[in-house]
Amino acid sequence: MENLTPKKEDYLKIIFELGGTQKKVTNKQIALSLNVAAGSVTEMVSKLVKDKLAEHTPYAGISLTHEGIKVAEELVRRHRLWETFLVSALGYKLQDVHSDAEVLEHIxxxxxMDHLDTFLGHPTHCPHGGVIPDKSGNYQEDSHQVLADANDGQEVVVDRFIDNHDLLLYLDDIELQLGDRLHILGHAPFEGPVKIKVARTGQETNVSFKAAHYIFVK
Structure with a gap:
């Protein structure tokens, strides 16, 4: 699409990542993920609706249209292939890949991209667990259950993380990894942290309310 600005692309990618191909994503989720004001989200969503890339239902949220999904899949494919290359071939740290992948995907x-895909051995997931659509647009749907919504006493496995620099730094800090099996010990009230026990280390730790919305589990 000709009139896609980098900012619009960021919104399409985050709506895709939050599950907007199958369900409604709230303005609040988008604002938290992109670290922007709620007003900016409202403004951008109305532009995406005008471009017929998204549909907005008041009080329910935003989902991508068929056209929006196609555009988002292409953007996500490019971005995640570059992330995979930067981590696996150039030894980037996971939390440092996003901004350079952002530049590379536009040029x-x-x-x-097809050659890069072949060079990497056709990866199906990027380093933070997100799916990489193949060149025909096929991929296995991600898990969209967030850690914050897991029930006390439940056992879950960390499936993927939202691609956000601060979040990835934070996860590095608390030593949480993809594939970790977690036992949910409890949710503190008033948007407090989620207390978990990590099977790999036997450690109990608290995951902040915000971070718990950007860790997807299955």
Whole structure:
């Protein structure tokens, strides 16, 4: 699409990542993920609706249209292939890849992306667990259950993280990894942290309310 600004692309990618291909995503989720004011989200969502890339239902949220999904899949594919390359071939730290992948995805031709995909061995997931659509747009749907919504006493496995620099730094700090099996010990009231026990280390730790909304589990 000709009139896609980098900012619009960021919104399409985050709506895709939060599950907007199948369900409604709230303005609040988008604002938290992109670290922007609620007013900015409202403004951008109305632009995406005008471009027929998203649908908005008052009080329910935003989902992507068929056209919006196609555009988002292409953007996500480019971004995540570059992230995979930066981590696996150039030794980037996971929390440092996003901004450079963002630059690279805008200058790459489709031909280059297909060659990069082949070079990487056609990966199906990026380093933080998100799906990478293949060149025909096929991929296995991500888990959209967030840690914050897991029940006390439940056992879950960390499936993926939202691609957010501060979140990835935070997870590095509390030593939480993809594939970790967690036992949910409890949710503190008033948007307090979620207390978990990590099977791999036997450690009990608290995950902040905000972070618990950007860790997807299954």
């Amino acid at each position: 790459a031709s489709r031909n280059l």
